Amino acid sequence: MNILKAVNLRKIYGQGETEVKALDGVNLEVEKGEFIAIVGTSGSGKSTMLHIIGGLDNPTSGQVIVDGQNLSHMTDEELTIFRRRNIGFVFQQYNLVPMLNVWENIILPVKLDGKKIEKKYVDEIIDTLGIRTKLENLPSALSGGQQQRVA
Ligand SMILES: Nc1ncnc2c1ncn2[C@@H]1O[C@H](COP(=O)(O)OP(=O)(O)O)[C@@H](O)[C@H]1O
Numbered sequence: 199m200n201i202l203k204a205v206n207l208r209k210i211y212g213q214g215e216t217e218v219k220a221l222d223g224v225n226l227e228v229e230k231g232e233f234i235a236i237v238g239t240s241g242s243g244k245s246t247m248l249h250i251i252g253g254l255d256n257p258t259s260g261q262v263i264v265d266g267q268n269l270s271h272m273t274d275e276e277l278t279i280f281r282r283r284n285i286g287f288v289f290q291q292y293n294l295v296p297m298l299n300v301w302e303n304i305i306l307p308v309k310l311d312g313k314k315i316e317k318k319y320v321d322e323i324i325d326t327l328g329i330r331t332k333l334e335n336l337p338s339a340l341s342g343g344q345q346q347r348v349a
């Protein structure tokens with residue numbers, strides 16, 4: 199089964215002289231459980247592609263279907279909830295909330311969703327990522343790699 203399908207994605211930034219065709223008819227199908235990497239030179243459109251398939255930005259045209267749901271048919275609010283429950287995104291700058299500590303950053307999306315924290319599951323991830331001793335630290339007191347793991 200396809201977990202992700204992108205159909206004829208185009209993304210055009212700007213217009214006229216400054217127009218950039220960042221994506222020009224991209225098709226992609228990803229099977230459930232498949233691991234993929236998108237590789238290309240700087241400026242080739244990787245971040246644009248990830249933002250669009252992650253529901254963070256709209257394509258100029260084309261469709262994104264995640265787990266059978268067409269993202270372009272969703273309202274902003276539906277998309278926000280869908281992202282929170284289905285998409286994990288590690289940004290290049292990590293985007294941790296600076297005034298929340300590591301533990302609070304980790305559980306923030308679950309809390310925003312009004313759900314109960316599955317402590318055993320979260321603990322397992324914390325130990326796998328080796329950030330147990332940092333749970334009470336603010337992001338500003340972490341190395342880049344530690345921030346990345348928290349994200
Ligand atoms: N917000 C934007 N406005 C205008 N042009 C953009 C914007 N974001 C990216 N671009 C341009 O789109 C192209 C693809 O950028 P990007 O997806 O960030 O590439 P990559 O992540 O592969 O380095 C580049 O030429 C970049 O300058």
Ligand SMILES: [Mg+2]
Pocket residue numbers: 244245246
């Ligand atoms: Mg990029």
